[in-house]
Amino acid sequence: MKASAINISDNIQFRLFLISAIVLLVYKLFISTPNSLVHMLISDLLILLTTAFLFLSLLGYFEKRKASPFSLIMNIGILNAFIFFLITFSDSFMSLLFENVNERINNPSIASVLVTLVYLMLIVGFITYVMVTLRHLFFLRQSNTQQVYFVTMLVFFMLASLTAPYLNETKFAFICDTFLIVSVLLMVINSIRISWIAFIVKKEKIALLVLSIVIAILFIVNLNNSGDGTLHNNLLGSFAPSVSEFVNIVMLYGAIYFSVLFFTTLFHIPTAEAFDRKAEEVSSLQYFSKLITQVLDFKELAETVTDITTRVGSADASWIIWKDDEFAPIANKNIGFVDSEHISKFILKKIKWDELTDSAFLKLTDLENNHELSQPYKIAAVSPLKSHGDVKGLLVAVRKGDKKFSDEDKNAIATFSDYASVSIENSRLLEESIEKERLEKELDVAREIQKKILPEKNPEYDELEISSVFIPAFEVGGDYYDFFELSKSKLGFVIADVSGKGISAAFIMAEVKGIFESLAKTFLSPKEILIRANDILKHTLDTRTFVSAAYGIIDLEKQQMKLARAGHCPVLLLRGDTAQPVKPSGIGLGLSDEKQFEENLDEMTLMLKENDTIVLYTDGITEAKNENMEDFGEKYFTEILLENSRKAVDEISRKVIKEVSMFSHNHMQYDDITLVILKWKQKIKIDGDKEWQNSAPQL
């Protein structure tokens, strides 16, 4: 929106300029009585208007681009050169076109008016451009409140140039003289406000010094050339006298401005170096404080630190001695590894790593085999990089020549090493937290796998009440339980615990599920199934990993349960007021070879009685810990089970879980908790009913 608005107003100014130029042309062509005062005034006003419109449209063009002071000054220089050529060669050029130039001035033909107008427009164009550029220079690094000075100056320029041709040789000459004097005063005032010079670097200042004097001289030469008696003066004096005056005034302003600029620059040069250094420090610190939040990569950060160290400390090379397994130079800047390692060894010999609290300076001339260095490094500044009060690394900056590190350099390096310490620490913390996040993500995946592996719901039988609870630990523990509805009257169940934790345990769980899923369908004896499972797992698991499991089959017809156990917690049978651990012998899966496993594996068969309650669990319950690191324990577990054994299975589970969580509420749950409870409901032994029950839909 704004851009297009500027464009339109730009166009309007430019159109106005064109219109006034054309009017001027028409006026000049048809009314050519040079000595009539009124006509002269009208033509001057027309030229003034044209100049003003040109100024405004150039202004709009300038606003849009961000020019550096240097390009502006170069612009002025080039324009001045043009003006110089224009003025110098106008004489010979005009002579080529017209036989008697001075005659033509007094008696203009159409051709001469046209040529003069083109000449005028060129001069006006250049001068306006110079003025706009000077205005831009004036406003560089200047507050807008100064605008009034500049505008006032412009107004006086106009007044002086308009009045001079008409009043100069009358008794009112003092008026135009006053305007001129005020103009000159304003020029001087406006010329001493050069604030942008402080912000350019030393090299540029020196270039500026040369440029400003050359341009100042050009202005003076142009001013001199456009004086009385030259063709330029004659031409403009008769055609547009105020323009001639205006050109002189602008030339004067330019001469004053650039002379002042020259001296200002001259006085700035001695302090330029200090100023440059300060500016460098400021910009480096800004750059670095940005990096503190940006750098994710330690290596990148270290590179930046050494890069900036060479700049703020005016050093020839820099690196960091970092202690990983051993001391090694890292992030070498402007120095080879061999040299930096050589110097690092010397530094570590001279400086006690842990005791360095401040920057230290070492003469490298003391270095043995100094001549072996590829560069004649003479002095080293060593600063500690600390975090949590410990020295983590040393920041080294070295110099080649005989120039010592100045106090400013020392301060800069010391300050900088403090900054570097902070950001290196940040970078390390960030790395740690990223690692932590990665682990948490991994655990999320593990928990997700676990959730998918465990049965969504319990099977339903008239003769069995089933309840299952699973509470995952933060670090996935590898608990697994499952039911297999083998036939209408047979239910297989398994509970297992993979050794280890985390994502590896979750993957093994998935494998174990696959093994039991397939074995349960093929074999109808718990012992057989566990033997096969051991065969498979012995070959697939790594030596240190194993799985404890208990596998059972309940035959609803025969009212019996067969159970085999491979290293798992005993299965508890609650019958009446007693709790018996059912613990047939067996080694954990994946621990022993086929023969040994088979020889030591027993299978038990249990006849079920009404309200027999079978409790399967993992050690997450019995090994749940309180704040004193005491176990929940089998004894307490059994007590709670017995107290509640007459209740429904869900109620029993709830009670146990409630007790476990109360017991360990001050301690993190370290392992998965799995609790599966099956309760046998005696079915009525009527033949007809039996038939009916077995065919009942299982919902």
Added chain:
Amino acid sequence: MAEFSTSIVGKGNVSVINLSGYLDAHTAPTLENNFTELIDQNQFKIVVNFTDLAYISSAGLGVFMAYIEKIRDNKGDIKLASMNDKVFNIFDLLGFPLLYEIFGTEEEAIKKFIESDGIGTK
């Protein structure tokens, strides 16, 4: 988490690893390093003393499984000694007594090594 530490004591040609504290997935690497160290030194007759061990997790048990094969291939053994009831119970549930010789005291375990050496040389 709770602390875990080990110490290795040489007794004749038998090395004794004393365990103390909590042995779980996080502390297991310490014990693993002990075993690698002994194997590197060709010390294959190892007794592990559990007197000061408060707790062992399944990952802790796994450490013994990781090295037993190599040690037995080199005519050595890992013998376990002086477990408290709780720790023994964990070993027992998993059937470790069938896989490892477990002794009441460290001395008995060392004696067993010496006896079998004697049989070996005869």
